Amino acid sequence: MRAAVLQGKGEPLSVEDVADPAPADGQLLVRVGACGICGSDLHIADAAERPGHVLGHEFAGEVVALGRSVTGWAEGERVAVFPLAGCGACSACLAGRPSRCRTWELVGGSLPGAYAEYVAVAPRQAYRLPESVDARHGALVEPLAVALHAWDRTAAATGEAVLVLGGGPVGQAVALWARPFGASDVVVSDPVAHRRQLAERVGATATLDPVAVDVREAFADLTGAPPKVVIECVGIPGMIQSAFDVVDADGRVTVVGMCIAPDQILPTTAMRKELATQFVLFYTEADFSLALRSLERGRIDPSPLLTDVVDLDGLPARFEALKHPTTECKVVVEP
Secondary structure: OEEEEOOOOOOOOEEEEOOOOOOOOOOEEEEEEEEEOOHHHHHHHHHOOOOOOEOOOEEEEEEEEEOOOOOOOOOOOEEEEOOEEOOOOOHHHHOOOHHHOOOOEEEOOOEOOOOEOEEEEOHHHEEEOOOOOOHHHHOOHHHHHHHHHHHHHHOOOOOOEEEEEOOOHHHHHHHHHHOOOOOOEEEEEOOOHHHHHHHHHHOOOEEEOOOOOOHHHHHHHHHOOOOOEEEEOOOOOOHHHHHHHHOOOOOEEEEOOOOOOOOOOOHHHHHHHOOEEEEOOOOOHHHHHHHHHHHHOOOOOOHHHEEEEEEOOOHHHHHHHOOOOOOOOEEEEEO
């Protein structure tokens, strides 16, 4: 099969012919229909020495072969894939939280990923795609689950106003969920104009340029009070402290942005305000399932998030371009 593989740290991906995967006992072989490009893929490519590895964990496709002992599945069924692979038997896996499994792995992380024509997965990782959901939207289930999990752990009350810091793909997806789950106002702060415009398309009631205005004061002008709920979706040093600075006393801060560099905070800011701070990572099986059902029922429309589609040959150049500021939100590869 053809796949886009890592070469060396920081080097462009290379499209090559690699061995076809075969479904092991108890696995499904999935032909990849669409796979999203995630910021974590960009970080891995620039930081890891893993020549020959295939990235890609946001994907949907079609079952084309069944491993021995697989029952309840048939070739031709369309699926969105839950990329976290746990042991399937521990308490965390049985509770639908494989990210807590001691042996968990990620498709596209330690396991071969979906920047390829085929991927082998366990049946419990496959979620049947409804007829109304195409492969491109199926590839968005994973990032939608990330944002849904963040929203769930935020525990905002119905009717509360919410401030989202950052209008990248995760921030946009959080804004997309906020109104259906009862937020009265959803304000997105981002210094980039096209990200603010996109946030308004996905459901933000207002947007702010943090370079031009005082975010705390501007939020209060819009909603009547400073924010009690702040969801940080940027993931660069200084943003957690920014969230502490802008949130009101007795407020809640949810940290979604993955900062991979050392950071500093001033604890007295959070202590003085008696803030509740929640860090989140990944999602649960229930989050993934609810995201998929919400797509099926038309409860949310993630179409504005999907800004471009490329084929496998176009992936290396687009992957490199996404390492720098662009006007894209979510780019999907169709191998």
